[in-house]
């Protein structure tokens with residue numbers, strides 16, 4: 001994958017598959033690092049599953065024999081000199097933390113994060129997503145629950161709405177991700 | 181720069197349309213595969229392009245949804261088009277360039293783009 005935002009989409013979709021009602025996605029930038037945290041209130045995982053998770057040959061899916069999402073993210077973080085840490089509790093949820101060295105030559109660009117936000121929000125209307133992006137004093141929060149209230153019954157999956165979310169999110173995300 | 185309050189204008193426009201829309205029976209469904217395999221192959225920009233095309237052409241009888249992996253990872257991005265009363269059509273190796281024809285010829289015109297389908301490509 002050429003953009004970190006694609007991995008975020010992929011890993012956040014695992015939370016949806018795990019039955020989460022709320023998925024929090026935080027990107028915290030400082031001078032040298034990006035810390036990405038994806039947490040959910042989904043089914044969580046047993047110790048056994050958790051231990052196997054970084055192994056690309058483990059997956060609970062039936063249509064294909066390898067799981068790629070988490071191993072991909074781990075590879076991307078580790079190749080910058082960072083790490084991925086996964087905490088999970090059955091019945092409570094899962095928290096995935098990835099630390100990247102933002103100055104590494106192997107750091108992937110964040111890419112179209114607004115498109116990831118829009119794809120998640122419009123693709124799983126029954127799940128809420130909160131994006132929290134910060135760099136020092138700069139901060140932006142995108143909360144799908146707030147959008148749904150404003151929509152007053154108009155589906156969040158309506159194409160015009162999905163397009164709006166992508167543009168609105170990117171307008172604000174870029175202020176932070178592109179600032180130094 | 182857009183403000184969140186701008187969404188209320190879209191909401192009001194859509195509310196009027198929903199009220200006047202015909203029954204669900206003629207709703208066309210477009211399903212985009214959005215598992216790891218799809219995402220890695222370019223499904224997200226394909227979904228964006230489909231969404232943008234539907235919004236641009238103001239097609240109000242079309243809904244777009246996402247699905248997981250359907251087991252033909254080597255043919256991702258995969259897009260299925262379901263027109264009521266017709267068999268499901270599965271498009272494979274879809275790129276943003278192919279979206280325009282799928283929408284205009286199939287979704288609007290009713291005639292599947294045979295050369296982009298699984299049946300044709302996988303042979």
Ligand SMILES: Nc1ncnc2c1ncn2[C@@H]1O[C@H](COP(=O)(O)OP(=O)(O)OP(=O)(O)O)[C@@H](O)[C@H]1O
Nearest residue numbers: 014015018044059060061067068069070094215216
């Ligand atoms: N947030 C989560 N909550 C609960 N279980 C999870 C979560 N994330 C991952 N898992 C478990 O770990 C497994 C492996 O995840 P991984 O992302 O590596 O691959 P996958 O989702 O199975 O397949 P894909 O390659 O399409 O991503 C999943 O099948 C699931 O059982």
